[in-house]
Amino acid sequence: MPALTTPVPHPLRTRSFRLFFAGRALSLVGDAVIPAALALAVLKATGSTSALALVLACSMVPKLLLLPLGGVVGDRFDARTVALAMDLLRCVTQLVVGVQLLSGTPSLAVIAGVEVLGGAAGAFATPTSAPLVKGTVPAEALQRANAAMAVAYSASRVGGPALAGTLILTVGPGWAFVLDAASFAVSAALLCAVRVERVKVPRRSVLADLKEGWREVRTRDWYWTSLIGHSAWNGAAAVLMTLGPAIALDRLGGDLAWAVFLQVGAIGLLLGSLAADRVRPGRPILAANLGLATYALPLLLLAAGAPAPLTIGAYGLAQAGLGFLTPVWETAVQRAVPEHALARVTSYDWLLSFAAMPLGYALAPLAAATWGPGLPLVVAAVAVAGCCLGTALVPGVRGFRAG
Numbered sequence: 451m452p453a454l455t456t457p458v459p460h461p462l463r464t465r466s467f468r469l470f471f472a473g474r475a476l477s478l479v480g481d482a483v484i485p486a487a488l489a490l491a492v493l494k495a496t497g498s499t500s501a502l503a504l505v506l507a508c509s510m511v512p513k514l515l516l517l518p519l520g521g522v523v524g525d526r527f528d529a530r531t532v533a534l535a536m537d538l539l540r541c542v543t544q545l546v547v548g549v550q551l552l553s554g555t556p557s558l559a560v561i562a563g564v565e566v567l568g569g570a571a572g573a574f575a576t577p578t579s580a581p582l583v584k585g586t587v588p589a590e591a592l593q594r595a596n597a598a599m600a601v602a603y604s605a606s607r608v609g610g611p612a613l614a615g616t617l618i619l620t621v622g623p624g625w626a627f628v629l630d631a632a633s634f635a636v637s638a639a640l641l642c643a644v645r646v647e648r649v650k651v652p653r654r655s656v657l658a659d660l661k662e663g664w665r666e667v668r669t670r671d672w673y674w675t676s677l678i679g680h681s682a683w684n685g686a687a688a689v690l691m692t693l694g695p696a697i698a699l700d701r702l703g704g705d706l707a708w709a710v711f712l713q714v715g716a717i718g719l720l721l722g723s724l725a726a727d728r729v730r731p732g733r734p735i736l737a738a739n740l741g742l743a744t745y746a747l748p749l750l751l752l753a754a755g756a757p758a759p760l761t762i763g764a765y766g767l768a769q770a771g772l773g774f775l776t777p778v779w780e781t782a783v784q785r786a787v788p789e790h791a792l793a794r795v796t797s798y799d800w801l802l803s804f805a806a807m808p809l810g811y812a813l814a815p816l817a818a819a820t821w822g823p824g825l826p827l828v829v830a831a832v833a834v835a836g837c838c839l840g841t842a843l844v845p846g847v848r849g850f851r852a853g
Contacts, residue, residue: 482610
């Protein structure tokens with residue numbers, strides 16, 4: 451049964467974590483405005499959805515390909531130094547895009563090339579988060595630290611669209627990229643003052659490091675089976691985001707209903723993250739995976755044509771499950787995986803999660819065109835529920851205890 455926490459000093463009282471958190475929170479706010487700004491800017495400049503797809507692919511593909519290598523670099527070198535370097539690189543890439551858009555004659559080739567660099571930087575930056583959290587707070591404050599990071603992410607998703615809309619309507623999408631560049635510059639400056647104890651890793655070949663990281667994954671049945679559930683969830687989320695807007699327009703009440711759907715989801719994500727700051731499940735992996743399985747509810751309700759309030763409420767509940775899972779899962783991983791392999795192990799988690807989304811984006815419209823939207827939504831619901839609930843049959847998942 452979940453239990454309320456015993457009093458633990460908040461990790462924001464720790465100087466290094468406070469600096470790291472402030473930098474990440476700022477960059478999250480900057481990043482929250484980019485999707486809308488990028489889509490609008492590219493479509494206005496080219497009038498082509500294919501061009502937008504190309505730019506998005508230029509960011510996603512290198513990130514997918516380089517994530518395992520990013521994990522190796524995050525373990526082999528100082529995670530703080532790697533994160534700082536990637537913040538500076540992303541500052542430059544976002545500034546270049548911003549200048550391109552402000553010039554009035556943006557080059558698609560330049561923007562696409564810069565997005566390749568930005569995606570590569572993300573592949574090296576993402577695996578550094580877990581070592582940086584673990585290295586800046588006491589062990590007993592890990593879950594509170596991860597919950598604080600999740601709250602910052604969730605809050606950026608609540609306020610990000612409004613900020614993006616304000617910037618786009620007032621000063622234009624180019625300044626949104628300048629703002630994001632500034633947020634990365636500030637994050638890099640704050641990281642300069644962060645102190646993290648470095649774990650020494652023996653120097654070997656990159657292939658040997660990759661193999662060792664994979665060995666750390668496959669020898670933990672609770673980890674790799676949960677990754678299957680996470681991958682199914684991300685694929686299902688891609689199906690919902692692809693088919694959901696059209697269903698909202700046809701059945702739920704139009705643009706306003708879809709906007710409310712997304713905003714309630716963002717609020718649910720925030721509430722789930724806040725709950726993770728206070729509640730400690732006795733079996734954290736099992737509880738987190740069961741919460742993730744609730745994503746099947748809005749998928750099934752959309753497929754069944756359920757009333758809008760019920761569907762929207764179910765999506766808010768499902769996102770609350772995600773908000774709760776993230777800090778609980780990350781805390782469990784940070785405590786169970788040796789520090790010298792933490793970046794590599796988490797990189798495989800991100801890789802499987804990211805890889806499932808393009809698959810969902812590609813297959814959902816094809817299936818909907820052939821059999822209607824109901825079937826892919828039901829298939830996605832069965833997949834996410836089956837994979838997440840199925841982890842309860844794994845001995846390692848049931849036996850993983852808090853602490």
